[in-house]
Amino acid sequence: MTTPREDLLPSTRRALLHRVATAQAEGRSPSLVAAVARDGELVWAGGRSMVDGHEPDENVQYRIGSITKTFTAVLVMRLRDEGVLDLGDPLEKHLPGTGAGEATIAELLAHTGGLAAETPGEWWERTPGTTRPELVDVLGEEPFKHPVGRLHHYSNPGYTLLGSLVEALRGAPWEDVLRREVLEPLGLSRTSAQPQAPHAGGWAVHPWADVMMPEPVEDLGLMAPAGQLWSTTADLVRFGHFLVTGDDRVLGADSVREMRTPSAPLPTGEWDRAYGLGVDLLRWERGSLAGHGGSLPGFLAALWVSEVDGVAAVALANCTSGPPIAALAVDLVKIVADAEPRIPEPWRPLPEVDQKVLELAGPWYWGTQVLVLRLTADGGVELGPLSGAGRQARFRPNGDGTWTGLNGYYAGELLKAVRRPDGSVSHLDLGSFVFTRKPYDEGAPVPGGVDPQGWRGF
Structure with missing residues (x-):
């Protein structure tokens, strides 16, 4: 039967x-x-x-x-x-x-x-x-x-x-x-x-x-x-x-x-x-x-x-x-x-969003590698490569403007947005890694510094 x-x-x-x-x-x-x-x-x-x-x-x-x-x-x-x-x-x-x-x-x-x-x-x-x-x-x-x-x-x-x-x-x-x-x-x-x-x-x-x-x-x-x-x-x-x-x-x-x-x-x-x-x-x-x-x-x-x-x-x-x-x-x-693959849940916009979190969404750079930070429906964020393989992780909010990694290389690591005195975002800090809005952003504290001559041909 x-x-x-x-x-x-x-x-x-x-x-x-x-x-x-x-x-x-x-x-x-x-x-x-x-x-x-x-x-x-x-x-x-x-x-x-x-x-x-x-x-x-x-x-x-x-x-x-x-x-x-x-x-x-x-x-x-x-x-x-x-x-x-x-x-x-x-x-x-x-x-x-x-x-x-x-x-x-x-x-x-x-x-x-x-x-x-x-x-x-x-x-x-x-x-x-x-x-x-x-x-x-x-x-x-x-x-x-x-x-x-x-x-x-x-x-x-x-x-x-x-x-x-x-x-x-x-x-x-x-x-x-x-x-x-x-x-x-x-x-x-x-x-x-x-x-x-x-x-x-x-x-x-x-x-x-x-x-x-x-x-x-x-x-x-x-x-x-x-x-x-x-x-x-x-x-x-x-x-x-x-x-x-x-x-x-x-x-x-x-x-x-x-x-x-x-x-x-x-x-x-x-x-x-x-x-x-x-x-x-x-x-x-x-x-x-x-x-x-x-x-x-x-x-x-x-x-x-x-x-x-x-x-x-x-x-x-x-x-x-x-x-x-x-x-x-x-x-x-x-x-x-x-x-019979699972039918995805219908997409719906978030009922509300913290504007300080929303401004973090989008591309970030670790050196020259581009990653994307996305907001998730449960109030957390995801960080991963724009395309192809690479480190990716989901993060849960801690309620104080920081997030803790849930999986992968960053499991247990703390993600936080570092802000300037005027409140604007300088960079993201993830377990001591610095993520910037531009590759090697001269306005952010990139470890080792940024060459003053900037980008040039060879």
């Missing part, structure tokens, strides 16, 4: 179904479900094969593995926004005695804490969490594999530490905190730490024969914040929208934007990728995608969302290996974004 949505064209819906059906058949997955949302609204959902005798839909739970980490990261960012901790704090400050306390909270979020990828001992995903009752059982005697802060090295134990940090600072189990502070406010009623009917069972499919064997479904114990959750495609596309827009009941737009900001580049590979704070990032021709993948024995999961297109896609399968689930979710985003 495919849920029909009038918002998408029949040709787009068929292309989505064809892509999902091909992935399920060629990947030999016992079942596979997918969904697409646009601007937070579910516009398509489809399922292939059977779960408990029925074709699965957007409300059937699958285990989502490491997508759980993004939920855990949201909890940590909430603690930061409340002032309970700083991302630059060493873990030891808030969770002493772990043996891994020199790593900062930000480094643990970005997988740059130098910790091992996995726990010592048995394959933790296929053994009961009760076999790892203490953090030392998760970290081992030598938890570090790399110098702290020097390398992106994906670490499941790192997110165990973050989950334990949440529990220590909230005084409640991770699962309870997640439900109260994230799942319930966002309306994710079909996301849970334990499976709730209807849900898929996990299977291993024989690599050389069309036969299957059930996989064990273990409670991960202390490792739960790294991979415990079950969810549905409907819940996850809603969560993907939250990762773009934020929700003041959980995390504001600035904080989720921070999560989506690259903090750790990944080694060069098949995709041009980076990692933010609990969020995987993929750069592609339309801008960037944010999300996460996940796997546990018997399950595969992927969530990707495109901010520029307002499109989120989720794909879930109940097999240990088979369909390339991350690539499938990316393709679903592309199908909708390419076939």
